[in-house]
Amino acid sequence: MNPDPTAPAPTTSTAPELPAEPQTPYAKMEWLLDRFVTKVPGVTHALLASKDGLVLLSSNPMSKDWADTVAATVSGHASIARATPGARGELLPAQQVMIERADGVFLIMVAGEGHRSVFPSQAGVPGDAMVETLLGVLAEPSADIRVAGFEMNQLIKRFGEHMTTPVRQPAYGASAATIR
Numbered sequence: 001m002n003p004d005p006t007a008p009a010p011t012t013s014t015a016p017e018l019p020a021e022p023q024t025p026y027a028k029m030e031w032l033l034d035r036f037v038t039k040v041p042g043v044t045h046a047l048l049a050s051k052d053g054l055v056l057l058s059s060n061p062m063s064k065d066w067a068d069t070v071a072a073t074v075s076g077h078a079s080i081a082r083a084t085p086g087a088r089g090e091l092l093p094a095q096q097v098m099i100e101r102a103d104g105v106f107l108i109m110v111a112g113e114g115h116r117s118v119f120p121s122q123a124g125v126p127g128d129a130m131v132e133t134l135l136g137v138l139a140e141p142s143a144d145i146r147v148a149g150f151e152m153n154q155l156i157k158r159f160g161e162h163m164t165t166p167v168r169q170p171a172y173g174a175s176a177a178t179i180r
Contacts, residue, residue: 026057029159033059040151042143044104048111049074051132074108074136081108093132096149104141107148111135111156 029048037046037059047058047067053075058067081094097108112133135156139148 025159030057032155032159033057036151036155040139040143040148042140043137043148043151044140045070045138047071047074047136049134049136051075051078051134056133070136070138073106074134077106078108078110078134096152098145100141102141105139105143105145105148107137107139107145107152109135109149109152109156112159 033046033048037043045059045062047062047070048056049071050056053072055064055067055071058070062070077097077099078094081097083091084094085091093110095109099106110132135152137148137152139145
């Protein structure tokens with residue numbers, strides 16, 4: 001019996017399918033983050049956070065509270081790495097931060113410094129006022145960190161221009177001068 005040539009071919013991939021067109025940059029980023037977790041051996045979770053520690057996007061499944069904690073951790077470690085002087089005394093952002101524990105490995109990279117973003121901005125904030133976005137990845141202790149780091153770089157290269165967070169305005173028009 002000949003198979004029906006018009007029938008869709010069976011798929012064996014476990015990676016999520018791309019959303020149907022039209023795709024928003026945010027939907028692409030969401031799909032790529034989930035795909036990254038399913039594609040890279042040993043990686044269990046990933047998230048994008050603003051430099052100041054707010055969750056922008058997390059892979060499934062991450063509870064909101066856990067994602068908030070991981071985002072704050074990503075921000076804190078990236079800040080410490082930036083404040084660590086190098087061999088010549090210069091303060092530069094780290095290319096990668098790695099924390100190795102008995103239960104896993106935590107990797108952090110700066111994910112974007114462009115002038116466009118898929119993340120919402122607040123009214124009145126100039127379009128070119130941006131905050132760095134950070135990519136945090138949790139992996140199993142047995143994960144090949146070279147592969148995870150390489151794949152993190154590939155993800156950042158593909159969507160780095162979308163991974164910058166607009167600066168948020170203070171709540172209700174408050175500023176440092178008006179808050180005492």
